[in-house]
Amino acid sequence: xxxxxxxxxxxxxxxxxxxxxxxxxxxxxxxxxxxxxxxxxxxxxxxxxxxxxxxxxxxxxxxxxxxxxxxxxxxxxxxxxxxxxxxxxxxxxxxxxxxxxxxxxxxxxxxxxxxxxxxxxxxxxxxxxxxxxxxxxxxxxxxxxxxxxxxxxxxxxxxxxxxxxxxxxxxxxxxxxxxxxxxxxxxxxxxxxxxxxxxxxxxxxxxxxxxxxxxxxxxxxxxxxxxxxxxxxxxxxxxxxxxxxxxxxxxxxxxxxxxxxxxxxxxxxxxxxxxxxxxxxxxxxxxxxxxxxxxxxxxxxxxxxxxxxxxxxxxxxxxxxxxxxxxxxxxxxxxxxxxxxxxxxxxxxxxxxxxxxxxxxxxxxxxxxxxxxxxxxxxxx
Ligand code: GLA
Numbered sequence: 055x056x057x058x059x060x061x062x063x064x065x066x067x068x069x070x071x072x073x074x075x076x077x078x079x080x081x082x083x084x085x086x087x088x089x090x091x092x093x094x095x096x097x098x099x100x101x102x103x104x105x106x107x108x109x110x111x112x113x114x115x116x117x118x119x120x121x122x123x124x125x126x127x128x129x130x131x132x133x134x135x136x137x138x139x140x141x142x143x144x145x146x147x148x149x150x151x152x153x154x155x156x157x158x159x160x161x162x163x164x165x166x167x168x169x170x171x172x173x174x175x176x177x178x179x180x181x182x183x184x185x186x187x188x189x190x191x192x193x194x195x196x197x198x199x200x201x202x203x204x205x206x207x208x209x210x211x212x213x214x215x216x217x218x219x220x221x222x223x224x225x226x227x228x229x230x231x232x233x234x235x236x237x238x239x240x241x242x243x244x245x246x247x248x249x250x251x252x253x254x255x256x257x258x259x260x261x262x263x264x265x266x267x268x269x270x271x272x273x274x275x276x277x278x279x280x281x282x283x284x285x286x287x288x289x290x291x292x293x294x295x296x297x298x299x300x301x302x303x304x305x306x307x308x309x310x311x312x313x314x315x316x317x318x319x320x321x322x323x324x325x326x327x328x329x330x331x332x333x334x335x336x337x338x339x340x341x342x343x344x345x346x347x348x349x350x351x352x353x354x355x356x357x358x359x360x361x362x363x364x365x366x367x368x369x370x371x372x373x374x375x376x377x378x379x380x381x382x383x384x385x386x387x388x389x390x391x392x393x394x395x396x397x398x399x400x401x402x403x404x405x406x407x408x409x410x411x412x413x414x415x416x417x418x419x420x421x422x423x424x425x426x427x428x429x430x431x432x433x434x435x
Contacts, residue, residue: 055104056434059120059165063106066118067161071106072190076183076431078102078174079224080255080393081384082233082248082335083343083350084328086358088218089275091239091294092325095332096220097248097255097427098228103166103179104434107187112159117143120165130159135212139164142180145208150185153204155194160187169421171263173383173390177213178221181205186226186431198226198430199241215267216275217386228430235332239296246335248427253340253379256396258372258408259421260364262389269388274317274358281318284309295321320357324350344380344395348373351382351392360387364416368392368408375407376400391423 056073063071077098084094110116116127119139126140132148135141143162150157162184168176185201188194196204205222209215223236223243232245248255278295285306286292292302295318303322307315327346334342351369355361361369365383369392372381377400384393396404405422412420 055165055167059104059106059163060435062118062120063108063163066163067108067110067116069108069161071108071161071163072187073434074105074107074183074187074190074431075102075434076105076179076186076225077228077428078168078176078179079221079228080174080257080425080427081220081224082393083331083346084324085350085354085385086274086360087296087321087324087328088220088238089216090278090321091296092321093328094218094220094236094238095233095246095328096224096236097233098224098430099174100426100428101166101168101174101423103164103168103176103183105183105187106163107191108161109191110159110161114159115143115147115162116160117162117164120163121170130157139180141212142177142208143184145212146181146185146188146204148212149204149207150188150194150196153196153200155192155196157188157192157194160191169259169423171265171389172257172259173264173385173387174257175221175225175385177209178205179225181208182222182225182431190433199223202226213267214272216272217266224430226430228428230429231427233335233427239294246332248335250338250340252398253395254398254401255425255427256394256401256404257384257391257423257425258368258394259391259423260362260368260389261416261418261420262362262364264386264389266386266388269386270360271386271388274360277314277317278321281310281314284314296325298322300326316357320353324353340379340395344378347380347382347393347395354383354387362387362389364412365389365392367415368412368420371408371411372404375404377404
């Protein structure tokens, strides 16, 4: 991949490039909790977006996206969104300059192996790789956390997805062999070893490609806020669902519209599951962790309503295959992948069984990705 990138860059722009790689992410548990200021437990994976970059001495950014075989050029004087993947570059260019940072024009080549729309955060990886590249090239002095916020703001303002900070954070802060317990309120984080040589993290793609921006993702966020507004009348110190105890929610159940109650109750119990899950991981107790994952799926599907038939089928089916510690839908939902913790020597059988079962019903073979937990964004060459 890297050699190919260097060669294509040379052919296109007739000069040498710096190459940056930023990974996609998995999230073990703690879904839809980031924008509720709770905890998440992501890790960066071995699939990345690569950006090859060199300054061009002008005020223009020239891009070639190898995966889509598309080119695009825009002036540094960005004012509004355009369309598709270009918005990630426009947004990052805009928000870096909004911070008073001075950048010049660049030539870019983008490629990667993160499946698009599969819930592995290829868009966060693109923002992270491009932001990281500009930061390196122009010595802007932005921290990894600054770059994560620039990526998140890009989603909010150029893409229309009111996402939390998890994906951008994970792509920039990942550490080989570790997941990160991030407190999305204080932004403190802790690396927890994911040290289970006998197990693999296996993703199964439902083949339902999602665009979260056009999904009900933003509606879920509003429903959580609606719940908070009601609960705050009783508990003025509550600012997000992170602050709500299950007993408080249950006590005011009748005041919340039933759908809002369901959304809030998923989030409030997901916090408990995440905390229990971290303890289980620290004790090497994958059996308990797996049960928590299954409960998370149940909540995401039945109470938070962000799953779909294909994801429900995959999560259910996985539980009946030998060697699976836990399985659930991962990420924003409405499509994308399930995350499965599978005994290493059972991965082949798991893959065959789940592909055959899915194919029998949906007439399509789901892609399976056996992942490794890797470092976050970095200069590759
Ligand atoms: C998407 C968003 C994240 C997070 C997850 C759900 O990946 O980008 O901020 O909310 O969904 O956990």
